[in-house]
Amino acid sequence: MNNIEVLTVFLSLFILFIALGFWASRFRKGDMSDIGEWALAGRRLGGYLAWFLVGADLYTAYTFIAIPESVYVKGAVYFFAVPYVGMTFGVAMITMPRLWKMSKKHNYVTAVDMVKDKFNSRSLALIIALTGITAELPYIALQIYGMQAVLTVMIGQLVTSDVATITEISLIIAFIILAAFTFTSGLRGAVVTAVMKDVIIFTTVIVVIVLVPIYIGGFGHALASMPKLPTGDGTLAPLFLNGFISLSIMSALALYLYPHAINGVFSTNSTKRLRMSTALLPLYGVGLALLALFGVLIYGSTKALALVHVYGAVTLVPSLIYAYFPPWFVGFAFLGIFIGGLVPASIMAISQANLLTRNVIKPYWTKMTAKTEARMAKYFSIVFKFIALGFIFLIKAAYSLQLQLVGGIIILQTLPAIFLALYTQKLEKWSVGLGWAAGMITGLTLLLYSNFVQFKYPSIETVFFKFSTPLSFLYVGLIALVVNLIVAVGGSLIVNAAKPQMIEAPSSAGKK
């Protein structure tokens, strides 16, 4: 293969991507020294752009690297991502328009603004903000793994030595560029580039899913060549039924607790457009389902498997594309996967920066001006990107998906404070705080216990806790959330019964 041609197409499109990212600051221009303008694109995104933006949160390295890799290595249980994307937008249809209305009314920029208001508690808001910031880190790290996977295949085919070093340097350069345009363009940069990324990814997925089965003799051939996988190959192994269900439902509940997803919701310009674009997002999930099927498809291709054996399971999708397509298409598709990690990483870092300035620093630095707030958020968005980059150089995960699922365990503990508080005034702050603590401790303890004691893995390789049958495998996130809910709801009931006046809602929500 002409690898120079691959690189040329990749780099030309990357330059176009950078240009778009910087140009975006002029797109529906606003005053970028205001945090609402920088981080929420001035809340002026219509239905189509909102669709792309929230879709960008979904179409990440999670979709084209982590899920196919897991299906390939461990089997059918990781197809849970398909029910997850179907269900999560139902959850969003119910909760998000309501949160949007509240945010509009009280000028909230983050969900934590609402938490602070509802519970009238700076400390609870602080806990929820820090939880959100923490949960985003492994998610960003996953994006970087994805970008690394593409570069490894591309650079590995181009040079014979120093592949790892060149890959790392390229990653750092890409991040400096990303940091620069996130700083300048904010969420606008992410929205505009998200459109480019999704057009490339959609084209790639459709081309691959149509042509590769023809080249390799159909899915039937791939399935027949599949070895017995631990969690099932053609269908789900019965032992993993509860694992599948708990992973899909918990992931569906978790997505819209992530600060970056809520950020996307707040940037839309009306509840009606938000509702319709959310309703149509399961169509985006079709791409995810097809990509997950690449994990099956690869078993039919000795050519692609040979590449995966050299570069690792994480490079499954890039390897499959490399094995079958002409250089220009490989460059095009690789760029799509690469910016498919870069754009979400930018959105996530923006939302972290937002939370940190607005909900962690500002409450304790009351004299902060709006200008300082926006400027500080911009600088923190750079800091968070490099923290995540450092994270992947330090921590080597066995499977990239586990990173995101650990983040899921963490973010789920904010469910009572965010989702339940949307519907009731009766939750009491101490109980919610204690519930959070109980959920966190349960989740992290079970995670460590199952990995290092139950299964004796050398690193974090599973997010399941194994009970004896009939329960068998359950996602740790579910167990932790149940503990959290029992404490939060039970505690609130007891406190309410004891002192009914305590739970009265603040009558004037903190308008600013």
Place this chain on the structure above:
Amino acid sequence: MTTSEVKVDELSLEVKGTSGQKIAVAVLLLVPILVFAITPLYNFSGPKLFGLTFFYWFETLWLFVTAAFFAGAAVLLNRMEGGRK
């Protein structure tokens, strides 16, 4: 228990509509979710499509049904909400 002021604030978040409309919305939102959540409904190997087991192709195609149902719910909810578009 709650002050009247908060109640007014909460009411403005309510979606108005007839009970028929509300039931329709609930059905449109819940059916796709429940089908996905009850995995034994689709954990079979046959019938096959393009060589794929039912487990894989059903979930993929059900996403289209889900989008259609959700879009129906969105149209209804938007109509019930009234006001500006």
